[in-house]
Amino acid sequence: MATINVAGKDVEVDEEGYLTNLADWNEEIGAFLASQDELELTDAHWEIINFLREYYDEYQIAPAVRVLTKAIGKKMGKDKGNSKYLYELFPYGPGKQACRFAGLPKPTGCI
Template sequence: MADTIDVNGKQIAVDEEGYLANLNDWEPGVAEVMSKQDNIDLTDEHWDIIKFLREYYEEYQIAPAVRVLTKAVGKKMGKDKGNSKYLYSLFPYGPAKQACRFAGLPKPTGCV
């Protein structure tokens, strides 16, 4: 994977796994570019989770692992969305790992 991604003509640095090198570089275009790399068309459901993750990170300064994410989403958005089946349907490469990358967050703790 490249060490930069092109977002609206701007080169943004990423690490070897594709996570943003600088969290302040995030903008919605980052998620668009990363989702295209993963062959995912972002829907409102994806954006709900991405926005949720960004708010969560702002509050707790940590990217949640999958179990924590599932529980927190369930609390805020309801049981129909707070389950791994729903989250994996949106982010097949791992809801915590992939969604955090799209959201411009660091790799979640406990993710391999």
């Protein structure tokens, strides 16, 4: 297993950069993972990341992008619950990239 070092702590990640132990996650690790993709997380990013973590806590699954878009639209409104908005925040794929920053497993159905 590969590791990343955040604030002096080694954290295990898989070959795609997803945490192997979800309990290792904190906001500092989320920000570090985003910096690897040359992204600085804003409040808008954190809103989606926190939504994903709550969704995972409730359903024990990381949603694919279509499910994510629909669930966000239901909770936050159509202006945020659409692919255009989510891809602006997470250009490498809102499901895949946002879940990695949130310390969650890769969504089912993502390649």
